[in-house]
Amino acid sequence: MSTHKRTTASWKTSLSVGAFLAYRELRRSNPWTTILIVFVMTLTFLNLVVVSGILVGLIEGSIDANKRMYSGDVLISPLLEKSYIEQSPEVEKIVRTLPGFVALTERYAEPGKVVSNYKETLAPGVKPNQTSALVVGIDPVQEDAVTGIGSKLKRGEFLSAGDTEAIVIGADLLYEFTPIESPSYVTLKNVTVGSKVLLEVGNTKREVTIKGIIKSKAGDVDARVFMLDSEFRKIAGRGDYNVDEIAVVLDGETTAEEFKNKLLASGVGDYARVQTFEDAQPKFLKDIKATFALLGNVIGSIGLVVASITIFIVIFVNAITRRRFIGILKGIGISERAIKFSYVLQSLFYALSGVVIGSLLVFLVLKPFFAANPINFPFSDGILVATVSGTATKAFILFIATLIAGYIPARMVVRQNTLSAILGR
Amino acid sequence: MPLIEVKNLKKTFQSGEATIRAVDDVSFSVEEGEFVAITGRSGSGKSTLLYQLGLLDTPTSGEIHIGGVDVLTLESDGRTDFRLRDLGYVFQDYANLPSLTALENVMLPLLMQGYTEEEATKKATNALARVGLQDRLDNLPSQLSGGQQQRVAIARAIGHDPKILFADEPTANLDTETSETVLKAFLDLHKDGQTILMVTHEPEYAELTERIMVLADGKLVSDKKTAKH
Numbered sequence: 310m311s312t313h314k315r316t317t318a319s320w321k322t323s324l325s326v327g328a329f330l331a332y333r334e335l336r337r338s339n340p341w342t343t344i345l346i347v348f349v350m351t352l353t354f355l356n357l358v359v360v361s362g363i364l365v366g367l368i369e370g371s372i373d374a375n376k377r378m379y380s381g382d383v384l385i386s387p388l389l390e391k392s393y394i395e396q397s398p399e400v401e402k403i404v405r406t407l408p409g410f411v412a413l414t415e416r417y418a419e420p421g422k423v424v425s426n427y428k429e430t431l432a433p434g435v436k437p438n439q440t441s442a443l444v445v446g447i448d449p450v451q452e453d454a455v456t457g458i459g460s461k462l463k464r465g466e467f468l469s470a471g472d473t474e475a476i477v478i479g480a481d482l483l484y485e486f487t488p489i490e491s492p493s494y495v496t497l498k499n500v501t502v503g504s505k506v507l508l509e510v511g512n513t514k515r516e517v518t519i520k521g522i523i524k525s526k527a528g529d530v531d532a533r534v535f536m537l538d539s540e541f542r543k544i545a546g547r548g549d550y551n552v553d554e555i556a557v558v559l560d561g562e563t564t565a566e567e568f569k570n571k572l573l574a575s576g577v578g579d580y581a582r583v584q585t586f587e588d589a590q591p592k593f594l595k596d597i598k599a600t601f602a603l604l605g606n607v608i609g610s611i612g613l614v615v616a617s618i619t620i621f622i623v624i625f626v627n628a629i630t631r632r633r634f635i636g637i638l639k640g641i642g643i644s645e646r647a648i649k650f651s652y653v654l655q656s657l658f659y660a661l662s663g664v665v666i667g668s669l670l671v672f673l674v675l676k677p678f679f680a681a682n683p684i685n686f687p688f689s690d691g692i693l694v695a696t697v698s699g700t701a702t703k704a705f706i707l708f709i710a711t712l713i714a715g716y717i718p719a720r721m722v723v724r725q726n727t728l729s730a731i732l733g734r
Numbered sequence: 735m736p737l738i739e740v741k742n743l744k745k746t747f748q749s750g751e752a753t754i755r756a757v758d759d760v761s762f763s764v765e766e767g768e769f770v771a772i773t774g775r776s777g778s779g780k781s782t783l784l785y786q787l788g789l790l791d792t793p794t795s796g797e798i799h800i801g802g803v804d805v806l807t808l809e810s811d812g813r814t815d816f817r818l819r820d821l822g823y824v825f826q827d828y829a830n831l832p833s834l835t836a837l838e839n840v841m842l843p844l845l846m847q848g849y850t851e852e853e854a855t856k857k858a859t860n861a862l863a864r865v866g867l868q869d870r871l872d873n874l875p876s877q878l879s880g881g882q883q884q885r886v887a888i889a890r891a892i893g894h895d896p897k898i899l900f901a902d903e904p905t906a907n908l909d910t911e912t913s914e915t916v917l918k919a920f921l922d923l924h925k926d927g928q929t930i931l932m933v934t935h936e937p938e939y940a941e942l943t944e945r946i947m948v949l950a951d952g953k954l955v956s957d958k959k960t961a962k963h
């Protein structure tokens with residue numbers, strides 16, 4: 310019992326003396342040295358948080374765009390064995406009555422072709438410059454109100470109610486924006502706003518004018534051809550009002566999963582496939598997300614090793630240059646534990662400073678900045694993803710690494726012979 | 735019972751194939767309250783002897799009993815704790831910690847003994863006042879003269895009322911006037927009953943003590959009371 314008490318007191322006393330030494334050492338050390346070390350720790354922490362945050366944010370930007378401009382919170386599409394959503398008007402009615410519903414947009418869709426040089430192919434030997442695309446019929450007002458794709462035009466204008474002979478084409482179908490020379494992926498050359506192209510849906514062909522070119526960076530949107538739903542029904546022979554996609558936007562309080570379950574409970578699952586925005590994500594997006602998360606962790610781990618080595622070097626150099634004073638401390642009866650505490654506490658101070666400054670930079674400067682000015686990656690508008698819990702975890706890991714990196718050199722120097730340290734031999 | 739009892743103490747070093755006997759079969763005892771000077775020529779082993787007595791080094795063989803404790807049986811932590819509570823050590827070159835003020839240097843061993851900051855401040859202030867530095871409490875070592883720094887070291891060594899005060903050539907780096915101030919501090923402490931063992935190579939300073947032990951080639955060749963005594 311008494312031994313336990315004495316041990317506890319000794320730890321407490323050692324910690325108290327260690328703190329006494331560490332505080333004074335830090336307060337009276339060269340301020341520029343301290344600033345430099347804290348600067349390095351801040352950069353290390355930023356490396357841990359920001360690099361992986363940007364990598365994840367790159368994909369988050371893409372996922373977010375996919376959700377906003379394609380799937381909505383919940384996407385309703387045909388059953389796998391069907392070519393359209395059966396009982397579409399009924400399904401729409403059910404959707405509109407469920408709590409959490411805010412808005413929806415309906416789309417017709419059929420695979421088709423777009424030919425750019427269709428006039429030249431009348432001459433013998435001229436190969437048509439054509440590409441396959443999903444032709445989508447929309448109500449432009451409703452679509453723009455729900456997905457906002459009308460603001461994502463790279464050139465030209467979005468469709469309006471009277472544009473019966475016009476289309477908006479995705480940038481991925483045009484060579485100018487997607488310069489790919491591949492037999493399996495052909496893009497249209499010499500096509501811009503105002504160009505006339507031949508649109509083929511089933512057996513129907515129609516000459517249409519390109520009114521706008523869309524580049525939304527949202528999944529398949531940029532590989533689509535948009536036209537008025539009324540015109541689509543004519544050329545696709547669809548008079549039954551059964552649509553192919555219904556994208557639903559929710560109020561933010563109801564989760565996509567909850568809404569999906571309500572739809573299924575209402576029997577919608579008998580006529581259509583119901584997916585949350587996560588279910589509806591393209592597979593490549595899920596794969597890239599997993600890949601980048603892994604990559605972020607790898608880079609973060611390297612950052613952590615760099616931080617540990619930095620602290621190790623700082624503390625080791627600090628301890629080595631004060632080897633004689635460590636000997637004196639031991640000589641006057643200061644315990645090894647107290648001396649080690651003083652170095653570990655100094656390390657933790659550096660880590661804490663780096664974490665605090667780094668966190669302030671992340672949450673008050675970098676995150677708002679990237680939210681307002683996303684990084685213009687080719688396939689997404691990258692933001693900085695940094696959650697409080699994720700950042701706290703990284704800070705904790707940095708503290709542990711710092712604690713070990715500060716303890717090891719302190720232990721190495723403190724264990725040296727007292728007299729040798731005092732005499733500097 | 736003597737405060738310090740040394741029996742057949744030996745400390746040897748290996749230098750190539752040669753064995754150097756820094757302390758060679760030394761035996762003596764010191765009573766509580768004595769002021770002893772250990773003197774001898776350079777390389778005679780006087781500092782080495784003090785390191786063994788101050789538990790800063792481990793002898794090759796022999797026995798050291800301090801206050802009835804066989805100190806050579808203590809483990810490393812036990813020796814550190816013994817130094818903390820029972821011994822005070824004044825080094826030749828002051829050995830103050832540069833990042834601590836005079837007051838903080840003296841407070842440090844007291845805090846390690848478990849005194850509160852308030853108690854440690856009070857005791858440290860008293861110790862500094864005893865060596866005449868009551869107006870230099872908040873000065874860093876770099877802001878003090880050599881003599882003042884040595885007096886801080888003395889205050890640190892006596893702040894916790896040690897059983898024995900060891901001083902290793904405390905005036906070696908000081909001018910005559912300052913040396914006398916430091917020696918006066920030792921004499922005042924001795925008057926108050928402090929047991930002191932001081933290594934010095936200055937015969938006139940050794941004469942100020944009450945007993946002189948002379949070492950030559952590691953052997954204790956003379957051990958006599960001074961005229962003062």
